[in-house]
Amino acid sequence: MKVGVECYAGHRGEEEPRAFTLGAHRYEVRDIVDRWIAPDHRYFKVKASDGRVLVLRQDTASGDWELAGLVGAARPAAAGAKPLH
Numbered sequence: 001m002k003v004g005v006e007c008y009a010g011h012r013g014e015e016e017p018r019a020f021t022l023g024a025h026r027y028e029v030r031d032i033v034d035r036w037i038a039p040d041h042r043y044f045k046v047k048a049s050d051g052r053v054l055v056l057r058q059d060t061a062s063g064d065w066e067l068a069g070l071v072g073a074a075r076p077a078a079a080g081a082k083p084l085h
Contacts, residue, residue, distance in 0.1 A: 001066055005065040006020070020065070029046045043068065
C-alpha cells in the first residue's frame with residue numbers, strides 16, 4: 001500500500017521517515033526501531049504515534065514509499081488516536 005512519507009535528512013544526507021500519511025490520516029514516527037537495506041529497497045521499522053509498529057519500505061530507484069506491514073498484534077490506540085485504516 002503506497003503511503004506519503006515526510007522525511008528528514010540528517011548531517012549525512014540520508015533520509016529518515018518522520019511522519020507518514022495513510023488515506024486522510026497523518027501519523028508521526030515516534031521512534032525508528034530498526035532499519036535495513038536490500039538491493040532495491042530501504043526498510044524502516046517504526047513506532048507510529050498511535051502506538052503501532054509498522055514497516056515502511058522505500059524503493060531506492062523511484063523514491064516511492066509503501067507500507068510493507070504491521071508488526072505484532074493490534075494494540076489499543078491512545079485516547080484520540082486515529083486507526084490505521
